[in-house]
Amino acid sequence: MAAAEMTGVTDAPRRARRRSLGWVFWLAVVWIGVVLFGALAANLLPLEDPSKISLLARRQGPSALHLFGTDHLGRDVLSRVVYGSRASLAVGLISAFLALLAGGTLGLLAGYFRGRLESLTMAAMDVLLAFPPLVLALAIIAYLGQDMVNLTLTLALLSVPASTRVARASTLAIAEREFVVAARALGASHLRVMLRELLPNVVLPLLVYTLILVAVLIVGEGVLSFLGLGVPPPMASWGSMMSEGREQLDVAPHIAFIPAIVMFLTVLSFNLVGDTLRSMTDPRRAAL
Amino acid sequence: MTLALLEVDNLCVELPTVRGPLRALAGVSLRLERGRSLGVVGESGSGKTMLSRAILQLLPPRAKVSGSTRFDGKTLQALAPEALRALRGKEIAVVFQDPMTSLNPVLTIGSQIVETLLEHLGLAASAARLRAVELLASVGIPEPERRAGQYPHQLSGGMRQRVAIAIALSCEPRLLLADEPTTALDVTVQAQILDLLARERSRRNMAMMLITHDLGIVAGRTDAVIVMYAGRVMERAATRVLFKQMRHPYTEALLAAIPKVEDAPHTPLAAIGGTPPDPTRPAPGCPFAPRCRYGRDDCREAMPGLAGLGDHQFACWHPLAQRPLPWRRDGR
Numbered sequence: 227m228a229a230a231e232m233t234g235v236t237d238a239p240r241r242a243r244r245r246s247l248g249w250v251f252w253l254a255v256v257w258i259g260v261v262l263f264g265a266l267a268a269n270l271l272p273l274e275d276p277s278k279i280s281l282l283a284r285r286q287g288p289s290a291l292h293l294f295g296t297d298h299l300g301r302d303v304l305s306r307v308v309y310g311s312r313a314s315l316a317v318g319l320i321s322a323f324l325a326l327l328a329g330g331t332l333g334l335l336a337g338y339f340r341g342r343l344e345s346l347t348m349a350a351m352d353v354l355l356a357f358p359p360l361v362l363a364l365a366i367i368a369y370l371g372q373d374m375v376n377l378t379l380t381l382a383l384l385s386v387p388a389s390t391r392v393a394r395a396s397t398l399a400i401a402e403r404e405f406v407v408a409a410r411a412l413g414a415s416h417l418r419v420m421l422r423e424l425l426p427n428v429v430l431p432l433l434v435y436t437l438i439l440v441a442v443l444i445v446g447e448g449v450l451s452f453l454g455l456g457v458p459p460p461m462a463s464w465g466s467m468m469s470e471g472r473e474q475l476d477v478a479p480h481i482a483f484i485p486a487i488v489m490f491l492t493v494l495s496f497n498l499v500g501d502t503l504r505s506m507t508d509p510r511r512a513a514l
Numbered sequence: 515m516t517l518a519l520l521e522v523d524n525l526c527v528e529l530p531t532v533r534g535p536l537r538a539l540a541g542v543s544l545r546l547e548r549g550r551s552l553g554v555v556g557e558s559g560s561g562k563t564m565l566s567r568a569i570l571q572l573l574p575p576r577a578k579v580s581g582s583t584r585f586d587g588k589t590l591q592a593l594a595p596e597a598l599r600a601l602r603g604k605e606i607a608v609v610f611q612d613p614m615t616s617l618n619p620v621l622t623i624g625s626q627i628v629e630t631l632l633e634h635l636g637l638a639a640s641a642a643r644l645r646a647v648e649l650l651a652s653v654g655i656p657e658p659e660r661r662a663g664q665y666p667h668q669l670s671g672g673m674r675q676r677v678a679i680a681i682a683l684s685c686e687p688r689l690l691l692a693d694e695p696t697t698a699l700d701v702t703v704q705a706q707i708l709d710l711l712a713r714e715r716s717r718r719n720m721a722m723m724l725i726t727h728d729l730g731i732v733a734g735r736t737d738a739v740i741v742m743y744a745g746r747v748m749e750r751a752a753t754r755v756l757f758k759q760m761r762h763p764y765t766e767a768l769l770a771a772i773p774k775v776e777d778a779p780h781t782p783l784a785a786i787g788g789t790p791p792d793p794t795r796p797a798p799g800c801p802f803a804p805r806c807r808y809g810r811d812d813c814r815e816a817m818p819g820l821a822g823l824g825d826h827q828f829a830c831w832h833p834l835a836q837r838p839l840p841w842r843r844d845g846r
Binding site: 341403404405407408409410411412413414415418422423426427 | 567616618629681
């Protein structure tokens with residue numbers, strides 16, 4: 227009954243923390259909702275064309291006409307931030323999802339079958355982890371060419387090892403439990419055990435981890451764009467906007483700071499939501 | 515002799531460990547006739563659970579197995595994985611020790627029963643759901659329709675074990691392996707679960723292997739008993755005979771270790787001194803000799819074989835005299 231006691235002890239503070247985190251959590255959810263809506267409905271919103279250059283209105287501060295001001299080519303910063311969220315979110319979400327899919331599958335197989343399959347998978351993941359990620363990303367994108375598909379695939383590849391580890395660790399913990407043996411004893415096939423017994427138990431921690439991975443990958447996309455290897459211009463992304471605004475930091479700091487603040491809030495929101503969901507799934511997992 | 519439902523012949527299982535090969539089972543033989551029940555008794559590490567896993571062919575892949583296991587005339591080791599899967603759950607079912615961990619926490623009770631029904635009986639989904647509710651009712655779960663939609667953590671331990679039994683019984687198996695089905699449960703619930711198992715066994719004319727460490731549990735509820743120690747069978751007899759005149763010192767020590775109601779308060783428990791031998795370092799001779807109160811030097815030299823009259827066999831050089839035990843004349 228030690229497990230019951232443990233959950234009894236840790237439950238109270240956790241519940242209290244969740245209550246006090248409540249409004250921050252919902253604020254984060256609302257922010258993610260706003261950003262997602264902006265990304266999806268950018269065409270429908272009354273925004274200026276994000277690549278319309280007007281050299282007469284360069285580096286203007288916020289005004290009624292341009293809520294967030296204009297950049298060094300006179301483009302509307304608000305419009306570019308909204309359109310830029312498309313690139314940042316698409317790359318972040320899709321590459322995190324691909325990493326979830328590949329890493330989840332590999333981790334599940336490795337954790338369930340163990341043996342040589344596990345050693346090989348984990349060795350491959352260690353090799354991948356041992357590369358400095360930025361250098362690897364630079365090398366791949368320089369070689370394959372600079373576009374959004376390559377960027378997404380590269381970031382996904384870099385995140386596979388971590389997802390695999392999370393999936394394998396959860397699978398190992400679950401596969402030890404008696405209900406897996408019980409399912410085998412009741413005549414379930416390997417596939418059935420993995421899909422019906424293991425996956426529902428593994429998918430929750432994995433999804434929560436993926437949410438945090440989205441935040442990391444949005445930053446990753448920003449870093450690559452900042453270095454000039456992200457989405458190709460004139461397309462906007464938060465990273466490339468910051469990079470372009472860097473040279474005018476002394477005269478027009480808003481050009482770099484506005485995308486930076488938007489990215490900061492988005493990444494923070496994903497982290498907050500992911501963390502809260504994780505602490506929500508924890509007591510349940512301990513009580514299993 | 516008729517063809518037994520389950521026949522285990524000289525089964526040996528060796529598991530590779532970092533400390534060297536571990537002999538989990540060292541030549542176990544047993545027979546179980548159709549519709550009969552067999553108790554397998556022994557302390558932790560005596561190989562009871564290994565035996566049930568070996569019968570199901572669910573040993574770790576690196577385990578080395580010799581000897582044979584025949585179910586209904588079919589040698590299980592020789593069966594293809596597909597045939598084996600069709601057998602598990604349908605012909606041979608299991609109830610595990612801990613109902614907290616033997617049910618999947620993220621699936622509803624109903625869907626876990628339905629799953630087995632769909633797999634083995636090929637029922638339609640709606641028929642399987644009806645059958646699942648019937649099964650829950652038959653193992654004594656009140657409000658079975660509502661319970662079927664609940665998750666394992668919403669049920670008490672005893673209820674969960676009833677669900678596990680319902681799952682095991684769902685395909686009308688011919689052999690039920692009950693691996694310490696009541697160890698994790700409250701004493702008051704224990705009797706209910708054992709009675710439920712006994713009732714369902716006789717109603718379905720199903721054979722049952724009841725694995726436990728508690729001699730008291732097998733006493734009124736099995737036809738025959740096997741006492742295991744260190745992966746070996748130490749004594750086997752019809753239950754009535756065993757309790758009337760046990761011949762092996764280990765059986766006697768096990769029985770003496772059960773606290774008795776009529777004892778005065780604060781009577782020290784008659785625990786068996788010492789610990790079971792290290793299964794990776796088998797010593798010659800009787801494995802129980804170092805802990806046996808009758809152990810002599812010759813016990814440590816060679817392992818006694820199973821011998822005895824008819825159905826009552828025991829592996830001991832110096833068996834107990836044939837006399838009724840002083841504390842339980844009626845064999846309980």
